[in-house]
Amino acid sequence: MNKPVTSDVAGKRDVQAVKTVCDVLAQRFGEQFQTSEAIRGQHAHTMTYIAAQPPDGVLFAQSTGDVQEAVRVCSEHGVPIIAFGTGTSLEGNVNAPLGGICIDLSQMDRIVQVNRDDLDCTIQAGCTREALNDYLRDTGLFFPIDPGANASLGGMAATRASGTNAVRYGTMRENVINVMAVMADGEVVHTTQRAKKTSAGYDLTRLLVGSEGTLGIITELTVRLYGIPEKIMAGVCQFEDVDSACRTTIAAIQAGIPVARIELLDALQMEIVNAYSKLDYAHKPTLFLEFHGSQNGVDEQTEFFQALAEEYGGSEIKWAERQEDRNRLWKARHDAFHAAVAWRPGAKGVPTDACVPISRLAECVEETRRDVEELGLIAPIVGHVGDGNFHVLPLVMMDDPDEVSRMEKLVKRLAERAIAMDGTCTGEHGVGQGKMKYMAREHGHGWEVMSAIKRALDPGNILNPGKVVRF
Amino acid sequence: MNKPVTSDVAGKRDVQAVKTVCDVLAQRFGEQFQTSEAIRGQHAHTMTYIAAQPPDGVLFAQSTGDVQEAVRVCSEHGVPIIAFGTGTSLEGNVNAPLGGICIDLSQMDRIVQVNRDDLDCTIQAGCTREALNDYLRDTGLFFPIDPGANASLGGMAATRASGTNAVRYGTMRENVINVMAVMADGEVVHTTQRAKKTSAGYDLTRLLVGSEGTLGIITELTVRLYGIPEKIMAGVCQFEDVDSACRTTIAAIQAGIPVARIELLDALQMEIVNAYSKLDYAHKPTLFLEFHGSQNGVDEQTEFFQALAEEYGGSEIKWAERQEDRNRLWKARHDAFHAAVAWRPGAKGVPTDACVPISRLAECVEETRRDVEELGLIAPIVGHVGDGNFHVLPLVMMDDPDEVSRMEKLVKRLAERAIAMDGTCTGEHGVGQGKMKYMAREHGHGWEVMSAIKRALDPGNILNPGKVVRF
Numbered sequence: 047m048n049k050p051v052t053s054d055v056a057g058k059r060d061v062q063a064v065k066t067v068c069d070v071l072a073q074r075f076g077e078q079f080q081t082s083e084a085i086r087g088q089h090a091h092t093m094t095y096i097a098a099q100p101p102d103g104v105l106f107a108q109s110t111g112d113v114q115e116a117v118r119v120c121s122e123h124g125v126p127i128i129a130f131g132t133g134t135s136l137e138g139n140v141n142a143p144l145g146g147i148c149i150d151l152s153q154m155d156r157i158v159q160v161n162r163d164d165l166d167c168t169i170q171a172g173c174t175r176e177a178l179n180d181y182l183r184d185t186g187l188f189f190p191i192d193p194g195a196n197a198s199l200g201g202m203a204a205t206r207a208s209g210t211n212a213v214r215y216g217t218m219r220e221n222v223i224n225v226m227a228v229m230a231d232g233e234v235v236h237t238t239q240r241a242k243k244t245s246a247g248y249d250l251t252r253l254l255v256g257s258e259g260t261l262g263i264i265t266e267l268t269v270r271l272y273g274i275p276e277k278i279m280a281g282v283c284q285f286e287d288v289d290s291a292c293r294t295t296i297a298a299i300q301a302g303i304p305v306a307r308i309e310l311l312d313a314l315q316m317e318i319v320n321a322y323s324k325l326d327y328a329h330k331p332t333l334f335l336e337f338h339g340s341q342n343g344v345d346e347q348t349e350f351f352q353a354l355a356e357e358y359g360g361s362e363i364k365w366a367e368r369q370e371d372r373n374r375l376w377k378a379r380h381d382a383f384h385a386a387v388a389w390r391p392g393a394k395g396v397p398t399d400a401c402v403p404i405s406r407l408a409e410c411v412e413e414t415r416r417d418v419e420e421l422g423l424i425a426p427i428v429g430h431v432g433d434g435n436f437h438v439l440p441l442v443m444m445d446d447p448d449e450v451s452r453m454e455k456l457v458k459r460l461a462e463r464a465i466a467m468d469g470t471c472t473g474e475h476g477v478g479q480g481k482m483k484y485m486a487r488e489h490g491h492g493w494e495v496m497s498a499i500k501r502a503l504d505p506g507n508i509l510n511p512g513k514v515v516r517f
Numbered sequence: 518m519n520k521p522v523t524s525d526v527a528g529k530r531d532v533q534a535v536k537t538v539c540d541v542l543a544q545r546f547g548e549q550f551q552t553s554e555a556i557r558g559q560h561a562h563t564m565t566y567i568a569a570q571p572p573d574g575v576l577f578a579q580s581t582g583d584v585q586e587a588v589r590v591c592s593e594h595g596v597p598i599i600a601f602g603t604g605t606s607l608e609g610n611v612n613a614p615l616g617g618i619c620i621d622l623s624q625m626d627r628i629v630q631v632n633r634d635d636l637d638c639t640i641q642a643g644c645t646r647e648a649l650n651d652y653l654r655d656t657g658l659f660f661p662i663d664p665g666a667n668a669s670l671g672g673m674a675a676t677r678a679s680g681t682n683a684v685r686y687g688t689m690r691e692n693v694i695n696v697m698a699v700m701a702d703g704e705v706v707h708t709t710q711r712a713k714k715t716s717a718g719y720d721l722t723r724l725l726v727g728s729e730g731t732l733g734i735i736t737e738l739t740v741r742l743y744g745i746p747e748k749i750m751a752g753v754c755q756f757e758d759v760d761s762a763c764r765t766t767i768a769a770i771q772a773g774i775p776v777a778r779i780e781l782l783d784a785l786q787m788e789i790v791n792a793y794s795k796l797d798y799a800h801k802p803t804l805f806l807e808f809h810g811s812q813n814g815v816d817e818q819t820e821f822f823q824a825l826a827e828e829y830g831g832s833e834i835k836w837a838e839r840q841e842d843r844n845r846l847w848k849a850r851h852d853a854f855h856a857a858v859a860w861r862p863g864a865k866g867v868p869t870d871a872c873v874p875i876s877r878l879a880e881c882v883e884e885t886r887r888d889v890e891e892l893g894l895i896a897p898i899v900g901h902v903g904d905g906n907f908h909v910l911p912l913v914m915m916d917d918p919d920e921v922s923r924m925e926k927l928v929k930r931l932a933e934r935a936i937a938m939d940g941t942c943t944g945e946h947g948v949g950q951g952k953m954k955y956m957a958r959e960h961g962h963g964w965e966v967m968s969a970i971k972r973a974l975d976p977g978n979i980l981n982p983g984k985v986v987r988f
Binding site: 161162163164165166205206207208212216217219220229233234235236237238239240241242243244245246247248249250252253255256257261272273275276296299300301302304339340342343346401402403404405430433434435464465468469470471472473474475476477481484485488489490491492493494495496498499501502503514515 | 632633634635636637676677678679683687688690691700704705706707708709710711712713714715716717718719720721723724726727728732743744746747767770771772773775810811813814817872873874875876904905906935936939940941942943944945946947948952955956959960961962963964965966967969970972973974985986
């Protein structure tokens with residue numbers, strides 16, 4: 047408790063403290079605590095080009111009590127502690143730059159309670175979004191947030207994740223009702239009750255959502271559920287340029303069409319999707335769409351959208367209503383990452399994301415597109431266009447230092463461009479290690495305020511040190 | 518900065534410090550700074566039975582810079598500073614129990630920018646919700662959040678206000694995109710950019726929303742706007758009991774009907790509404806409804822709802838489509854407070870609110886109804902039933918100490934009942950002074966966390982001391 051972890055990432059680890067903590071945890075938890083190189087390696091950041099920094103040991107927690115015990119031991123000895131769900135975050139969020147103990151929550155995957163009348167459910171942090179939706183299948187309810195990976199719901203909350211449904215259903219910010227979290231002192235906080243609204247004090251739920259394990263370790267959470275719509279219709283609409291696709295999107299949202307999904311794929315990404323998924327779309331900027339509602343409601347939405355798209359030169363929409371057809375279409379969209387990596391054998395995909403006000407999106411995408419060309423990179427673009435959020439995926443030969451440096455330039459320019467357009471350096475991937483360098487520019491004095499909160503709630507800097515804030 | 522304000526509400530004021538601050542502000546701000554008894558009185562809590570505690574002086578701020586200057590002077594001398602919008606909060610939120618300086622933001626009422634493509638706008642904190650909607654009239658857009666009073670948008674953000682539209686459009690929590698706030702050290706924080714989504718760090722926006730001026734003074738904010746629906750249909754449906762009205766509501770929400778407003782009035786409130794607004798509804802639990810959407814969409818919603826209501830014994834719905842008819846209906850609903858106070862001449866209305874999971878609402882309302890009878894009080898009930906949030910309005914002869922004490926019992930039992938039902942002691946009025954005593958019970962260790970944040974961001978306890986948290 048009294049031994050703050052230095053935030054100097056190059057700082058020396060206290061080898062003796064780590065050893066002591068490992069001994070205590072091994073004795074207390076037996077097989078639940080592992081220190082083999084293989085398991086430690088699996089718990090470092092493994093998703094992108096950011097170098098892996100494994101922890102010194104991994105505790106497979108089975109209860110909030112386990113987490114409390116581990117946090118107390120680590121706190122006493124000033125040893126870092128990093129929460130881990132499925133390890134699918136993209137900015138080095140689970141790396142252990144100062145070593146320490148990883149708390150793997152994947153075995154805490156219980157569905158605690160489904161409240162059908164209240165359209166909510168409580169799950170343990172390690173439950174994945176797909177497991178939850180499988181469980182809910184017979185209830186007529188579903189949980190809409192869908193980041194690319196089958197992430198754990200605790201991890202999704204910690205990263206403030208979203209995905210393709212956010213334009214209609216919101217992100218984890220809007221869909222987490224409360225969380226149970228173990229704080230740096232080992233105390234458990236239940237951030238709020240289960241009522242839909244409250245004005246009773248500070249919004250601790252939304253403080254923990256998006257804090258990436260730096261303020262507390264989420265062990266349980268309650269999320270909102272939705273009725274499965276009576277009718278779902280998916281479709282594909284192609285445009286001559288990105289601006290027309292964006293203009294159509296803006297017009298649809300202004301008109302109040304409750305689009306459920308509206309995803310932009312640029313011409314290169316369409317070429318890649320065709321090759322990977324054996325499809326034959328034109329190599330043009332394309333919107334993948336989905337509408338949810340009643341029979342009549344969806345008919346009305348789709349007709350209205352088709353008419354709007356035509357005003358902006360959009361193609362006739364290819365519709366898919368049967369579940370298998372919709373699944374094929376969305377599989378092509380969700381495979382965008384793997385398809386892109388397969389497109390350039392030997393290359394590493396380096397996903398980055400930014401988000402701007404939707405009015406600036408076309409401009410931001412176009413400028414980024416020009417950047418890609420100017421820098422001589424191969425980098426398809428995919429966007430959650432209804433939210434102004436998009437991803438660029440440079441495909442990089444990591445053994446070519448010049449290409450790596452050009453990729454880094456692209457990522458930097460994109461983050462700075464988004465911030466200059468009143469947007470953010472990350473719409474849904476989180477800060478982790480990768481976006482730390484843009485926080486001061488994006489938040490100004492606000493970053494100091496974040497850091498003051500961190501110091502107040504984790505004075506020893508043991509919770510995921512080196513991420514999100516400056517200690 | 519170095520002179521913390523004691524949180525002992527009975528504590529002594531530092532008379533000399535207050536005098537110094539008043540002298541400095543008078544010299545700097547001239548007529549903008551007022552200390553007359555009349556003006557100070559207008560800036561104490563004036564809405565309910567909580568005793569008025571006026572500030573020592575009132576600064577009519579005209580810019581964020583004015584607020585910064587005043588905060589710096591107060592901070593230097595350890596004098597409390599209380600932000601004030603329209604003074605319509607209900608729990609003593611703007612009272613000055615330790616004296617100090619009130620910052621009246623009502624002259625900062627400018628509409629800074631409307632971004633039609635992004636469906637948002639930036640306003641100064643003193644702009645009222647009605648002024649904003651008047652301004653927006655020709656744009657086809659509107660701002661939906663409607664607490665009873667014509668409150669300032671800064672005040673609504675600070676209290677995390679909502680109203681009758683929250684079931685469809687959310688509360689200030691969901692509808693504030695960012696705020697500009699002056700922190701206790703006089704620094705300005707802009708909580709986030711204007712992008713719809715972000716994963717870049719702690720959610721300072723939602724930390725300030727609902728903090729009731731205890732963490733920072735909101736001087737400007739960006740809020741979400743919505744397209745005015747093509748069709749709006751209002752209606753009134755009466756039931757034999759509260760449970761049937763609640764069951765109908767739950768079924769409608771589960772079925773995904775996007776009800777815009779669904780308000781419960783109990784039998785007594787209907788009797789009062791009839792008398793005040795010269796209407797002739799049955800004295801039965803009643804739902805006031807509104808549906809928004811396209812022509813077909815609203816027809817579908819209303820037909821579906823009527824069928825559902827009939828399953829639970831609801832009456833045939835009386836519809837109102839023309840704007841003047843809808844206005845008459847909603848005026849009757851919005852007049853509920855004044856109608857109730859007129860119902861018992863000489864009585865003071867003491868509004869209180871609570872919020873529970875919707876599955877517990879009928880039970881909570883019924884138990885409260887029984888409490889009212891058992892305690893021999895007159896207290897109509899009105900509820901935002903789609904959110905599980907409801908208001909009880911005891912009409913109390915304040916010169917009858919026994920009746921006052923029975924009213925206090927009612928309020929206490931309601932708060933404790935709501936908390937026991939996994940709900941909250943306030944859904945939309947805020948904590949202020951009135952709900953402080955329930956915070957520990959509702960939040961447990963979470964209240965300590967809130968207080969730690971307060972101490973970190975306002976170490977001198979100058980911002981609205983005595984509210985929300987324990988210092």
